Amino acid sequence: MARAVNIDPSATAAGRDGGPDGPALLNTMIRIRRFEEKAAEMYARGRIKGFLHLYIGEEAVGAGAIAALRPDDYIVSHYREHGHALARGLDPRRIMAELFGKETGVSGGRGGSMHLFDVSKSFLGGYAIVAGHMPLACGLALAEQYKGTDRIAVNFIGDGAVNEGEFHEALNLASVWKLPVLFINENNLYGMGTDLRRVSAIVEVYKRAEAYAMPAVQVDGMDVLSTYETTRRLVAKIRTGEGPAFIEAICYRYRGHSMADAELYRSKEEVERWRTLDPIRRLSERLLGDGTLSQADIDRMHAEADTMADDAVRFAEESPPPPIETLHRHVYKEPAGA
C-alpha cells in the first residue's frame, strides 16, 4: 500500500527510526532537478546571466547528506550549490530571484548563482574560488568548538579543490584541532574540463584525507541512501567531539561545467553510461518495487516540482531589480547605533 508522501520541502528526510525517509529524499532530488532544468531554460532565454553551474545528475549527494544534518548545522558550499540550497530548505522563489538578479533574491541580487546566502537557514554561502571556502568551514567549526556547542559545519567541495593548497591546509588544521567539520567531496571526475586522473597523483581523494588522520570514506554518490547513511554515521561521531571526517562521493554531472561548456573533453557514450545510474530513477524504482510508493505518488511529486519551478520563475520575473541607489550599501557594516 502506498503511503502518504511528505512534500514539505523543509521537512527532514529522517524516518522515525533515524533511517532514511525514501520518499522525502526522492522528493528533494526531483525538486532540485526540476528547479535546475527550469534555470537552464531561463538561462537559454536570457533571463539568467553570468555563470550557471548545474547540479543535474549529482542530486543524490546534496539531498542525502543534508537530510542527515540538523537544520542548524552550517553548510558552506561551492559555486554549484543550488541543490544544496534547495535541500536545506531555502525558498525556491528567492533562489530563482537571485539567479535573475532581483532584489528579492536570497542575496538581494548582489550574489548571483554562485553566491547564495541564507543565514536564517545556516546556509553560509556558495563560493566561487575553488577550495577558498574550506578555511571558512574550519572557522565556523572552530567557533562552535569555542562556544562549546555540538553544532557542526559541512563543507561541500568538488574534485577540482583537491590540488589546491587550501584543501591541504584546511584538512590539516581541522584534524590537528579536532574541529567539528565534515568535508564532502563531490567527485564528478572532472575539474571543469580536466579529467582528475590527468592532474592528480592520487586519484582516490579519500586517501588524501586519510593522510590527515581523519575518518575518510568513498561512497556511491549516485545512491542517495548511501550518502544519507554515511553522512549520518560520520556526523554522529563528529558531534561527540571526535574531530573532522571526510566523504568522497563519486558522482557525475550530466550537463557541462557551466552553460558555456561545449563538452569536448568527454564522450556522449560516457554521459549515457552514467545516466543509467540516475539517482532519481534508481530510488523511484526501489520505492515502487517495495511498495512504498505508487506511480501516482511519484507522478504527483513531479507535478508538484513543476509547479514549484514555475512559481519560482513567476516570482523572479515579477520581482524588481535592486535599486541603483543601493549600489554602495553593504560594502561595510555600519557601526552599531548608526
Added chain:
Amino acid sequence: MPEITYREALRQTLRYQLQHDERVFLMGEDIGAYGGSYAVTKGFLDEFGEKRVKDTPIAESVVVGAGIGAAMVGLKPMVELMTVNFSLLAIDQIVNNAAKLHYMSNGQISVPIVIRMAGGAGSQLGAQHSQNFESWYAHVPGLKVVVPSTPYDAKGLLMTAFDDGNPIVFLEHTTLYTTKGEVPEEPYSIPFGQAEVYRAGTDVTLIAYSGAVRHAARAAEQLAGDGIECEVLNMRTLRPLDVDTILASVRKTNRAVVIEDDWGFGGFGGEIAAIIQERAFDDLDAPVMRVSGADVPMPYAGALEQAALPHGADVVRLVKSMV
C-alpha cells in the same frame, strides 16, 4: 602620562580586549609558546590559556580563513600574520572572502576580524622580508587599512579595530616596535578616517603614514631652521582616508609631498596625489610630489638598503626645490 613603546601600546589593547570580551581570541604563528615574532603577545598564553591564544600551523590561508569563518558567526578573532610578506599566502582569504562577504550576502554576514601584520624595511632582512603592501589592501573595497605610526596611535587604533565590525588589515612597522611615546594608561579609541595634524605649518603639506611619519617630522624640523614651515599629516588609516584634512591643508599651503616607505610606482602616494589634483588643482602652486622607496627588490647589504629607503634628507631636498 607614561611613556611606553609601540609594542607595549599594542599589548595593552590586546590584553584589554582579551580581559573584557569573551568573543575575542588570538591566533597566529608562534604567538603563544614562542611569545610572538615581535613579542607583542609575549606571556599571553600563560595569562589567558590555549583557548584564547592559539598557536597555528604555518598555513596562512587557513589561519586567516578560519578567523574569517569564526568572525562570520559571532566571534572576534585577531589573527597575527607575523609579517605582511606572508600575508600574500592568505590574500585569497582577505580579498575574496573577508572583503566581500558582507556585500555578497546582502548584509546578512559580517566579518569582524582584525588581521595584524608587520611590514616595512630597514633591518637588513632581505627582499622577501622587507616589503609594504598597504596599497594592495587599500585598493579593495570592504577592507579597512590601518597604519599606526606612534605608540599613541597603535593603542587607540587597535581598540577601534576590534569595535569596528569590519575586516581590518592592521599594518605595523617592524622598526617602530621599540619607539616610545606618551600613551594614556586608560583604554581609548582613535576613530578611523581622521588624520592627525602631527605638526602645523603654512608652507608645504607633508603627507605620511606608518614609518614614514618619522621622515616627514625630521624633515619638517630641519626645514623650519631654514624658515620653511611644513605641515605634517599623519594619516592613521588609508581606508577610510581622511580626504578633508588633506584638502584643507593643501588649500592652506598650496604645496604637497607624499612620503611613503613603499615603492612609488602604483603605490598609495599616487592615489593621494590624484585626489589632490582632482579636488584642489586650483589651489596648487606646484605639482604634488612623492618621496618613495627605490624601485628595486630590497637588497640585503646595509648601505644598499639605506639607499633604497626614503629619508628625511630626501624630503628636505625636494621641499627646497618646490618653494
